[in-house]
Amino acid sequence: MRELRLLPAAGLLWLVVLSMIISSSWLFPLLLVLLGVGCAAVLKEWGQALVIGSLSTVGGMIAWIRLKTAEGFELSQPVAGTVQSTKRLGSGVQLINLQVTGYPVDLPVFLHSDQNVQPQTVVTVAGKIESDSRVGIGEFTMTAQSVEVISAPRGYAAWVNGVRDNFQTAVVNTVGESSQGLIPGMVLGDTRLQDPVETQLYIDTGLSHLSAVSGSNVAILVSSVVVVLYYATVGPRIRVVVSLAVLGIYLLLVGGEPSVLRAAATGMVSLLAVLNSSRIEPMHGLCLAIIVLLLWDSNLAIHYGFILSITATAGIILLFPLLYKALARIPAPDIVIRALAVAIAADVVTMPIIALMSRQLSLVAVLANVLVDAMVAPVTLIGLMAVVLSMLPGSLEFFALKLIEPCTYWIFQVATWCQRLPRSTIDVAPGWLGILWIVCAVMWLIVALHYGLIKIILAAYAVFFMLGLWNARLPPQVDPRELNYVVLDDESEISQVPAGIELIIVRDATGRAAERPTITPAGIPVLFPNRDGEVNLHTDGSQHASDGRF
Template sequence: MATAPVEITGGGYLVRVDVSDLPAPLPVFTDELGDGVVSGSRVVVEASLSASDRPGLLGQVGNGRVHPVAGPSGMDAVSRLVRESLGRAVETSVGEASQGLIPGMVLGDTSGQTAADTQLYIDTGLSHLTAVSGANVAIVTTAAVLVCRLLTLGPRVQVGAAAVALAGFVGLVGTEPSVLRASVTGLVGLLAVINSTRMEPIHGLCLALIGLLLWDPDLAVAYGFALSVAATAGIIALFPLLYRPLARTGWPDILVRAIAVAVAADLVTMPIIALMAGRVSMVSVLANVLVAPAVAPVTVLGLIAAGLSLLPGGLATLPLMIIEPCTWWIHTVATWCAGLPNATVPASPAWVLVGYGWVLVGVISGHPLKTAGVVCALFLWAARTDPLPPEIPLESLRVHHVPTVEEVGTAPPGTQVIVVEEGDGRASIRPTVTREGIPVLFPQRDGPVTLHVDGTQHAADGRF
């Protein structure tokens, strides 16, 4: 059985295949992907095995071909049907900016997003919105609890409704490991809100962590799992410490809570992101606070639209039209934040801990406004004084021109820069390189882009 293919920057796909007698799914890299390789499908793999440089139970990767032999069954088939029907409804009901966001925020389906949009959400710290995360689960279950409270139903009915809502959500989005992880961490977050007087939420998180690792020990070396657990633990442990001093500022309570949650999650996940990518987003808190009011309506109404899309008559159009302004707002915020100076910066985990530790101390000690002022001043100073490294003249390099992006892989050995002549597609907000690290320039699409001695690329209009 295969998971959904993941397209790799520079070409090719990664498919994780469950193989009997292996302790973990086998990662298979392939340039040839047969039609019908989707989550839950049964496949035949023709691949050579090699040692993996990633720690884990398996220690091997495959390189070859993946061919489907049977489609998904059971809940995987239901999930695929829902994704396809919602995708068709979205294409006919909303604008381009929302077509990739709605399936991603509702079902974790990012197949409709362009590579530029995907990177846009990564750079602004909003990529968790377009993946099934604990936040999705918490929103769905909390909505069920709130409806029961409005109907004056008892605690047991509220918990039962939350469990039914969770089961329905998992049935719609599928049963991939990432969904099951999100379900567990989301339930822990819900317990932190509605049941903290009876059980310490951190105890619930620890029990969930132990259970998940017993179910799949390979999660111990998965960055996604580490980020989910860290974000949940950060919100549980740091939210009360941040909320009290922020509440004394007199700001609206909904804004104070949004800032406290965003800072708590960002503080504990940013060192992991720095270790993983070597770069961190400096605008993630701002972006998450600005989009916070729009997230819950998209999740709840989007799930309603997903269910209605299975019925005839175009019933999904109304909820999709209602949430389109919300997704337009999220996309607009991401685009604006990504265009700010120093939206992302190189960073090591140690420097992140020092910087964010100083921010945490400043807020907890009762000086949130002064701390925010100093952070903004440093941000503006760095944007004004950060000079570009020396430029490398393009004519001094071995340049290979190709008419389309599909022909990037035809560059001969020794090529130092690849220039794509076509101008189709949206302008990128991040430099493009091949798997081998060769810069790829799109002058017709991105405008003038310069190369510099530190290996970076800089667009003339400042987008990257």
């Protein structure tokens, strides 16, 4: 039980910060602190009382200071700040997280433009300022009418942007369409080449953690370094120092965004869990990561990404030994059993949270993750080699990118196939009753796995999908002639299409046939009949090629 010694402190700190942000008052957080300290005192755990009392008090004070600073901040136009990150949301909208001097959190700026704004660029933004309706420390959101660049990134930031741009160009010029969005995302966390359709594809199949830097990337990188140094007969202390140095270089390369730092922390803890480390207990490491991350950024307490990362990591720590023992009865290689145990552990514990967040559940997440597991390590490691080679003359990265292209092609095809399975996702009933059903189902699934009812679970899984296949029907087709469409000779003319157009048809036959539907940033479907063949439109907005490519 020694590894649980930080669990009360981490749990109470999270509750205090969360209640502080939700209530904007000291009353409820103070009651939580007194309750926690009182319980420790009753049990005569004086050390625990001191630790949980001091940590939760400090965390609550930091959150309170940030809340009051945000409440008293006056946002005047034009707003000047430094771009921290950008993300394309679809329909021609970008989300820019802007760091404004004196404001305790990043300001969300929605830009309805294709203007390319790189991280660490100093800009001024003019537009409409509104109150932020989401729960959190932030008080404002902004819809930009114009973004003016004051100064381009310099020094380290300019170097990182240059590395990303060079690598993105190399990827576009080297690999096929199905790999172009995945490789920069998996290697550097650069999702600029992923359109909304591809992003939704990985969300529906439980593979969204692969389309950007995640804890698995960190675990693969650090474990590879540890293994190489081990076989080089390097001592344990030097292995630790070198591994941390490599991790630090990697973080400098991909950037210090909250999602990346969260991935670094949870990835290291997950690695400890799977390797069964005896030097630092995984649960102790996870609690330490929670404390450090919440003190560093109080707003993480209410972020679904943070909650999912911590929950998935805790699930791997707690359930991996149990599931591995149960699944070991399956006649399969040990690496497959380990991958299956990790995928099930992470998936089942996050089901209620995903249900609460999106009111949908992916029933193919475990299957998809197991099928692509062997491809993640080569893409991560060889992809990093390709990044280094792209900074050198001679286009040497070509060979490394071609080496990993089959891996990312496989990941894309698995995601596409799993998404097409009948009932690949199910809707969760509204209200807390639907969440309660998911929790009960998860608990019974864990019990069934513990008692070794693997064959029964797989049979039920197969019957469920077969019934869905029997009843599967595509939505009705849409006659393109009934839409307001335009016919273009070349793809370059798409940007000149006027407002109100519902369908774009391009006559140009050059290029390879697309492997997924084509839409504009504004959500308008684009058909290439001379290149892709017959593609049908359906009433739910989907597109289906007659030859089954998508």
